[in-house]
Amino acid sequence: MKDRLFRDILPRVSKPVRYIGNEVNMIKKEWDQSHIKMVFAFPDVYEIGMSHIGGKILYGLINETTPHLMERSFAPWPDMEGLMRQENIPLYALESFRPLSDFDVVGFSLQYELSITNVLNMLDLGGIPVKSKERGPQDPIVIAGGPVVFNPEPFTDFFDAFLIGDGEEITVEFLDCLYKHRNLPREELLYLLASEIEGVYVPSLYTVAYREDGTLKEMRPIREGIPARVRKRLVHDLDNSYYPDQPIVPYMDIVHDRAVLEVMRGCQRACRFCHAGMVYRPLREKSVAVVKKQAEAQLKNTGFDEVSLASLSTLDYSGVNELVKHLVETYADKGIGVSLPSLRVDAFSIDLANEVQKVRKTTLTLAPEAGTQRLRDVINKNISEDDLFKAAESAFKSGWMGLKLYFMFGLPTETNEDLDGILDLLNRVKGIGNRYSHRPVQIRASLACFVPKAHTPFQWQSQATIAELDDKRQYMLKHKIKNVKVSFHDSHVSFLEGVLARGDRRLGDIIYLAWQKECKFDGWSEYFKFDTWMEAFANFKIDPAFYTRAREYGELFPWDVIATGASQAYLRLENERAKKGISTPDCRMADCVGCGVCPHFGLAPFHLPNQPVNLPADIMTENIKEEA
Template sequence: MSNNTAADIRRQVERFLPKVLKPSRYIGSEWNVMKKDWAETDVQMVFAFPDVYEVGMSHLGTRILYHLVNSFPEFLCERVFTPWVDMEKELRDREIPLYALESFKPIKDFDVVGFTLQYEMSFTNILNMLDLAGIPMRTEERGPDDPWVIAGGPCAYNPEPLVGFIDFFLIGESEEQLPEVLRLVGEQKKNPVSRKEFLRKVAQVQGVYVPEFYHITYKEDGRIEKIEAEEGFPALVEKAIVPDLDQAYYPTNPVVPYLEIVHDRMMLEVMRGCSRGCRFCQAGMIYRPVRERSPETLLRQTEELVRATGYDQIALTSLSTGDYSCIQPVIHGILEKHGEEGVGVSLPSLRVDSFDVELAETVQKARKSGMTFAPEAGSQRLRDVINKGVEEQNLLEAAEAAFKKGWSTIKLYFMVGLPTETQEDIDGIVDLAKKVANLGTKLGRRNITVTISTSVFVPKSHTPFQWEPQEAGSSVELKQRYLREKLRDRRLKYNYHDMSTSYLEAVFAKGDRKLAQLLEWAVKHGCRFDGWSDQFKEDVWMEGFKELGIDPHFYANRAIDYDDVLPWEHIGSGVSKQFLIEEHHRALQAAKTIDCRHNDCTGCGVCPSRGVQIELKG
């Protein structure tokens, strides 16, 4: 145990908390929090979210795993988030280690520290949190008294830049995998074996990737020659998957924060996976196949959530909620039962081609907030390249229906820098935005606002565009300037994503183990919260690349050949490489691929390889 006791830490923290921004981020004790007795549990885990409290508490995976682990009498799970820079300074100045919210115990005292990897730009926060906790950053420097540092989440599908810091990764859906891992940790505490022996055991769990059993050799030009698994370990670590969502654990008594968080409402996960097949979308590939929850399950969960939280808003979440086959009966069921109690339903951004204005009106009866659509590209040709099966007509019809029903604010999401993009595609964004605004004016709507947001395309692992380079920053910035100029109209508002963070994101999204030294260097030189524009230190990163002799263009801006060995070649999403190659070919021909939920199988390989099936309840 560390010298700082929980009582000591709590006493010290309470003294200076009034001095920091949003002190309730750091005190725990919220409604529905779980405080278990350490003496009565075998394994203690802390769930670590590498961003501030408001972001972490809005994340559904955090809620599910926190309550799941605590549902086992033999396990305990607490939470920790990245302290904001003012809090970090107070902790460092007073030599107080990073602590968990429930018990105020130092993170170092737990058996397992589990990070979730949602976004590449939070990687520095992971290392910084380990440092604040007094846990050695490097795996080889940890001893038997240090916790196991593990990680999962979408960025674990290319875990290589974090190899050397994380003991092992959980690939896929953790509901069944994580309890199995914790049981092995419990055995290890009772009958310890060597570190290597323990890692051998844990590597037998479905979807657990232990990097030290995989060896990488490089060619002279920096590309990978081969990735070799030691004997007894799979060449391909296949993701864990939950076959039946109706049987899966779902918490209906989530922690209710004191301060406003990003998504401050109840969440209902209606389905997992998306079979639309947008070629830039990593989530659409790695969460396959589509599995839905039945309306009965969802209505029962709603009832329990309403009773346990006091929220008056419930969000139906998934990658594409408008595609959920029982969306109508579920919304009507919720409003019929709880509408009179003032409970409203919210839907995340709806697909233009599955948009139903009656449905939108049902859920937004009380307040006509903005309507959000994501055409992604400005021309039909480019929408076909990315397999976004949306036509201009769909968008204009949806906008018209929304204006007629009283909406006056519409948000449109696009990407710039997509493969094969031309000037015509950029002009298409301007053209579409103006058509939508003109439609509103023609229909007599007052105070129309059409917000156009463009993000920068970042090629991601396990997608048909994983072989594509990211467009050079200077040319993306020209496009952003051009759009800013062309979208000058009092009805239009233009927001765009900063190129320098998107560039770094591409480096890490496509990176290999050689980037670990860069991460460590950046953290030692003050980089953290890289996803926050006011904290991002572009000059420090560029200096790091130069000092360590790492070429960022090699990762972000290089087109990769099909026969090149990818850094994530040994991590299996269930979707075959052959399918991704075929989809890449189809993209270059602007050929669309159908949605396999209602048509023939497209041959991505996930159902036969993992023995699961698409499960629709409608």
Template sequence: MNKLDKILVRVQKPARYVGGEWNAVKKDWEQTSVKMVFAFPDVYEVGMSHLGLQILYHIVNKRKDALMERVFAPWVDMEKELRKEKMLLFSLESQRPLIDFDIIGFTLQYEMSFSNILNMLDLAGLPVRSAHRDASMPLVIAGGPCAFNPEPIADFIDLFVIGEGEEVINELLDAFRELRDQGVDRPTMLKQLAKIPGIYVPSLYTVQYNEDNTIAAVTPLHEDVPAKIGKRIVRDFDQVDFPTKPIVPTMGVVHDRVMVEVLRGCTRGCRFCQAGVLYRPVREKTPETLVRQVEEMINNTGHDEISLTSLSTADYTGVAPLVKNLLDIYGERGVNVSLPSLRLDAFSIDLAKEVQKVRKSGLTFAPEAGTQRLRDVINKNVTEQNLVDAVTSAFQNGWSAVKLYFMIGLPTETYEDLDGIANMAKKVVQIGYQCGVPKGRLKVTVSTSSFVPKAHTAFQWEPQNTLEELQEKQRYLKEKLRDKRISYNYHDSHTSFLEAVFAKGDRRLGAVLETAWTKGARFDGWSELFNYELWLEAFAQENIDPKWYAYREIPYEEVLPWDHLDAGVSKRFLMREHKKAMASSPTVDCRTGKCTGCGLCPTLEIKPTILGGADIEPIQGEI
């Protein structure tokens, strides 16, 4: 029995670490020039549910000259064993230590996974700070939504990919191979890679601060380094490479099904939503492409569920005929079709009935706020009547369980808005009874998350509610929703506070992150392992006040830590949206054909791809 086998019998879920799954790719190590490992800073079950991993794994492994393997954050039991046995963190496919690879690529999905990145680098036998690594060590790169404000982890990552990765990954691998073969040193390589559009090398920029701790400027250290880095975007989304032979996990994962991306981007313009900005413009795939991709994926995996994924799948132009077509083909084979969530104003009970022909589950709606005034503030263009109509249809057609998602702590929120949440939940209960749902079966679940201001949104200048305010609001709602027919769940406010600190943070937070990690911070997104007191100690030790980041209202003229990264949407547009929010004034959805002047289409020289939809003529320049 080798050392790994001995370890695996001592950990809870050994399947997390062995690989060998159906459709996993194991290439000849010696015959492959560039070796990359995709590092997901959370456990296997979470990482294997991430579509981005499957996409990049497919694209890189299609190349003759490159391979991509996988590694996930080891759970605490596995970490303990690795350290005890002095074993380095290894990949799943070849069980090789990460230090043997050319490139380690992290995905940044959630600020609360940052401590796991440092832990994984350390377990790999690497210095956590990029300045302490040399050319003999792997290049450490990162991408994903949190790369749009990467400053808190800038000291640990060699380069960031800003935007969509399908095309830039090949450009990066080509350039890396050429530079490595030329034998250039690490600083020269990074300077050359920074010339690729969408690549941000933080070590090539310096940050100056004002006396009041605000940022004075983020400046390139060399003339040929761009002052602003624009995001990468896939122009032909219908024809872009997509994995129709995805890896099938050997254990239960969060999303254990075929995932096909029907569209990318969202035109809704909710003012709290970062993804709605980062993934603009909307690009829809044709039904023909989707049906072909689904067929190949079902044949290559054996999954019994098809998930039509996107930020707003119900907005897909042909969603109803697509669902009907897929169910006509696969329904008799026991294959279910699921939509990730249903918008109230796009809700069709006929669609829901189609979707749940094979297996019926509860329905989930996200009104986000309890009053129309606050929904107008956040630009959530749905009404209470939309909710009433949707749940009435659902209850009349045999559903008995409904989940409602809201956000608390939104800008301008009052207790009247919280009362609106409670009243809405009670109204849904009454509608259920009126529609004849038996008392024992009716179930309404209310879930609230706490508002976190995010970079590149209209609310990026807003403060977060204090911990005390959030906790008081949670207590207030708990009391208001004291009803055996209503379940109330809420997100931990301490986690939301730290998320806000890092979402709005700058480079000075790197020292706090490193200190917290050395004190034992791991899996901060997991309630059983999150240690808030440890983080407070780290902030105190580094003499940094986290409240300054989370609770401060930022003036428009202040330089933001992420101003040198361009998501395509103009700052002027975000300011205008913020002012409209404060006036409770909604903005139309540009899917209607009226351009809102966000600046993205002229800046990136692209137009939305909406099948048979209104042609949106972008307003030139910023307005």
């Protein structure tokens, strides 16, 4: 098949390098000598999937430290898929060119809800029954992990199991158990995986019932030994957990085409809209010494000319100053640069950005999120207009020629005054830039539609309708500002994302029908078919707006089967504080806010040096009672 691919197929597709494998640092283990054969499947194109840190960690961990084998597969672009179907070529792994159906486990990384149709497409192309109930003894176990699986219910028809939490903490244990019990029937094997391994959710082992109004009535295990709630797995010590020294070097440009160093995991900022900030709690840092060693190893083994410091909030990393100074001093004369993600809105961020980009200054990215202080207090974005203006002034004084600012619209309690606030901020930032520049500065603003997510304080909030979002967009477009480019996320895409993000098992039939109607690459504007999705909902007489509505505190949620460690008491409290416009401080620099995650996992709260931590007894007591 490989010869046929290279001779007859790949010369006829765009970017054929996506499909050839054999990259620098690729690991190809002996098939017959490996225990469990697993393929890491990413439901998007190669250049996006190869930028994913989690996949790099798991690939190295499994192949370098266990007797198991892990290979890779990505969603083929439609031109490649068309030829594969026409020529009867199954979707294959890049290391061995074996079809997905040859593997014992196919593991998908779900980073985005709208990638689900690509999952179905990849299973079908790989010769695996799309629905779990149709798989037989010879079919692979199909699993998924990633942030999306913290509400796995809309996708339960298609997966045998979900791995909840940090992948390096659970995947090896999962494969070891699978190998140990490999001769058992499929149903008993799944039962043992769910009963023996914390963090494994097997949806077929739970029964679900609904009330007449459509809300969830009950969800419970159907066999003894299966947990009523599945607790996420957590890496406690990042310094001693696996991280790759020799990541694969692709032959083509990828989204993050650089050495990537994870400096910390989790976030303590407590933004009420942020799903990742909630489900990846608590904050855990790597020591500067360990990151230095990992930087040296990756640069030596890859030849990359740039290092990226990755986390949810890199500028909050307590060792960022020391680390950046070391990287610049050590590697600048070798032509190796340092990149930072979007910056905090303060002068410290700008000083650090100046340090890493001394040669040329192009565009900085800041994320105010909302246009007024009132609304920033609602969402708990603890920055002020003064912070933003001082940061902009520092940037333009230092020679930066442009700023990109991220905002959301459709936020809870938002009014036209808040939209006016965005326009006012942009106008004033442009004015600051023009004051310090000899030529007009470029200001870009990106506005994303707010989508309420599971396990956040806003999980009870309604999502703005498509019509409401479009009205807000039109309102802002009436007030154009010269040399300020404003772009908006597609409200139709965000609506469907919101439906899937807080959906339940009844969406499985709709997803399957949408895929049958050729929906795929739904996150790509040129392939998104909103009308086809709405036809699928209509076919099953389900109103998608049911899933974007406001929720009551007493309602049982589909995602309640997953325990993140953050208590419902804390999330309710934060939702109430949002309604009152009361902000909650960063728990590293103030008293513990009582989310419950640290005691849930037996960890001491992380706080900055010389910052006392006091536990609020009333909230902590309520959390403990709730867990009981």
